[in-house]
Amino acid sequence: MVADPIVSIRDLSKVYRQGEIQVTALNQVSIDIQTGEFVVLMGPSGSGKSTLLHIIAGIDRASSGSVLVQGINVANLTESQLADWRNQNVGFVFQSFNLIPVLTAAENVELPLLLTALGRAERRRQVALALDLVGLADRGHHRPDQMSGGQQQRVAIARALVTDPTLIVADEPTGNLDAKSATDVLSILQALSRDSRKTVIMVTHDPKAAGYGTRSLHLEKGEIVA
């Protein structure tokens, strides 16, 4: 008995054209991901991991094939529909944190909520919950440059989950972190999938990090190999 997958990828290809040269970043990729899974994407550099993640998250567009997220074909959305869709359905965690330097941790976490209909008090409450979940309840007033890399990445995770999205997508979230901070971040992502039944898709080069996931996928030259 297999439920409808939350992410369903069929024959997905992405071809970059640079003048005469064509680079096939993804070649006929098909994957199904169930709700609450913690999928770890691995593979050598240039194998198309980030490209795949960007297309699932609605940041980039496929050359052919389809991506259904909760039954919605992301490719059919217009530019502004896609922006709203990302805001409501996807939480993105970057390798280099990408916090807004002039905003405090709490203000950074609040950013996606400013696009929702939530009132000020409710936004504050959600921000406090999210920061508490990543263990930074007392760091709300700190600016990014006053925090360690690990703390910044936890703020970024709080920002990714504050809208209660369907998907949390992370591209090498521990790539810039020391071992201890990496463990913290991985534990948080694991808890999100295991306890809150969030669907997490994470790219990593670190075999130890892969151990936190429920399933590993290997990409090579744009194709799934295992």
Add this chain to the structure above:
Amino acid sequence: MALPLNYNIRNVLVRWRTTLFTVLGIGAVVLVFLGLRALGRGIEATNANTGDSRNLLVVRKGSQAESGSLVSREQFRTLRDLPGIARNAAGEPLVSAELVMIVSAPRRDEVGEANTLIRGVTPRGMELRSQVALVEGRWFRAGQREVVVSSRLARRFAGFEVGGTIKAGPDRLTVVGHFDGRGSAFDSEAWMDADESRALFDREQYSSVLLRPADDSLAAGLIQRIDHDKRLALRAEREVDYYSKQTMTAKPINYLAGILGTAMSVGAVFAAMNTMYASVGARTREIGTLRVLGYSRRSIVLCFLIEGVLLALLGGILGCATAWGLQVELAAFNVSFGTLDFQSFAETVFQFRVTPDLMLLGLGFSVVIGLAGSLLPALRAARLPVIVALKSL
């Protein structure tokens, strides 16, 4: 919903080193623009402030100004005997035939000379100009080579102090007093006895005649009658109208304000554009991040437009504050400005006037600079595809 204003303010301030020059530049542009407009306003205010609404000024047909006009003694007598002219308590008709002459006098601190207007005025003429009051010394006496100058003019010319002398025609006039024209065009004049001035300058004819109708309802009729009398060949208009048309002198300064303001604002727009392009360039990945979070292209455009306007407004506020400070400072030292009146070629004295509406204009001017300077950078920021913005370093 757009990004919080706080975000924009902090971004403008956090880059203060690069921002500062642009803010100072825009401030300087607004200051120059405001300064020139304030001088123009001063001249306009002076002219608008001159004259009595009950008086009519008569000059020769075809003359735009008193200084180029001639009125014969016969024409003067005809005017004096017209029906409907007001009389004073002593029963004398309120008509004053006057001679306006230009003399050259040395400036007080600068080298060189400038022209001054000397008005030969009658006792009736003084009665007709109640805004002029003696503030020092005494009035001139009839039949004497004496002159009373405006106290503002006295500060600008050498020898205009009470007891000093002014070279006029073949002789010298002794300054016996100072008057105050209360911000009117008379502040740029020196007054002496009318008959004595005609003798001094050897003139048969007058320049103009000032008169007052017995009742304001008679004014239109009198103007018509003078205008239509073929033998007279004179033209009458209300004294206030005559002076408000003399704003001619404000035009060169207003033109200068327009030309300089435009030229400098082009520079300021490019400075703002440069700063905003730099800001967009430095924040490309931040823009990508905001887009990933769900912010639309439109909110990115808006964000950078707001920042450009904030930046320029800082400059605008600086420029306005400096102009205001300058006015307070100038007022404290009672400084007036002089310019050449292009009709009489005499020095015209006026005040530097920074009014609230002028400051609002200055702020509006800076907002326009900010919008113009940030439009292209804002569009560039928004046009970048999310994925490209994210991958930038």
